[in-house]
Amino acid sequence: MSIKYTKEHEWIRVDGKTAVVGISDYAQKQLGEIVFVELPAAGKNLDKGAEAAVIESVKAASEVYAPASGAVTEVNGALDGAPGKVNADAMGDGWLFKMTLRDAGEIDGLMDADQYAAYVKGLD
Numbered sequence: 001m002s003i004k005y006t007k008e009h010e011w012i013r014v015d016g017k018t019a020v021v022g023i024s025d026y027a028q029k030q031l032g033e034i035v036f037v038e039l040p041a042a043g044k045n046l047d048k049g050a051e052a053a054v055i056e057s058v059k060a061a062s063e064v065y066a067p068a069s070g071a072v073t074e075v076n077g078a079l080d081g082a083p084g085k086v087n088a089d090a091m092g093d094g095w096l097f098k099m100t101l102r103d104a105g106e107i108d109g110l111m112d113a114d115q116y117a118a119y120v121k122g123l124d
Contacts, residue, residue, distance in 0.1 A: 035083060
């Protein structure tokens, strides 16, 4: 399973045609305390780059974009009433949704962990 990152700070972990999507640790730190997460409905078809979810923090609301095209198969129901899980473990228990990829090749242009780390370093 490989993890790739977008310039908008989403991550996608791919296993075959199935993927798990969330926001990076950098993104959750920038947002601050997360107070609400609006997730897409299971079954929703997403196009790469389209708005998929919204995360609200004490600082701001931020859109989460689909890092690849596909259909949402599951959302992280544990975030209902406990959106702070994204702050506590953005790359683990704080995942947002799972999807079936329409074209796994779409993730080829995304950054790997080293590339993303260099990208984030350039932002600070």
